[in-house]
Amino acid sequence: MKKIIKSTVTSFLVFWLAACSNTDKPEIIPDRFKNFMNIYFHGYIYEYKDINARGNHNYGEQYALFEIKKNDLDQGEMKMIFNQLAQNGWRVIESNDKNFISFCYGNNFSLDILFPLKKYEVTPSGVPIKFNEMDNWNIFLYKSTTTIAACS
Template sequence: MKTLLSFLIFPLILACSGEERIAAPPDRFTDFMNKYFTGYSYQYKDTSARGNQNYGEQYGLLKIKKNDLTQGEMINIYEKLQKDGWRLVESNNKNYFHFCYGEDLSLNILFPITKNDRTPSGAPLNYDDTSFWYMSIYKSTTKIAECNQNEGDFIDFTKL
């Protein structure tokens, strides 16, 4: 009887243990981070949209501790981004910078000062933890409106 019971239970154990496990997504931005943030440790979270491709996909959220990366160091990174073809399309010149590369790639860099803030154009920004730089890279399957503007259309909201 024990042998028969063993033959019945063993396949059930194998079926449960053979269940497909979802692995952590790979860090698709290693090259980007190595180019602009060499030497800084960062946290990566894959935030890829799995829905309608007409709305694009936000690929990743990157976080670096403020203690590890100063605002002065970040200014050098902004300059390197622009030298490499990233175009600044929106900024408040203190804690929010929005860059575009081409018409379909967007990079938001946020230095939260308070837990609740707004972009210069009024979009809400909310943070659980203000001790990090937040960088969000977004790749769209269509043109991004902000990235498809003429360079002369840049609005410096701090001067209004």
């Protein structure tokens, strides 16, 4: 009887430890991106994804993707956010005037905002845009410690 209880308890502990070690760890939003979202998208629920090409953040660059449901943020509200960005020093460097806009702030911050209308989207200059959800605004924020060519 003691063997059965001991093996049951042991099995439960092994299962519990395995389950805990396989849970997804929430991604921590870097402060510079969190501050940006608090200024321009305060009050909107968003998902954050670290989309660095490399897993290491010590190469002087950071890419982030924020997704906001289209139902939660309409195009009129987004135009007001575009105006606020411009008032705060963000420069428009590329736009197709319907669903894509690209901004720079100084020489080392860039921001691309996409409102997907079809499965495959490209920038006005022809660069393909990768995104996951048609139902979301895709807000790509990039920070580099070096000068971004498009922003200089």
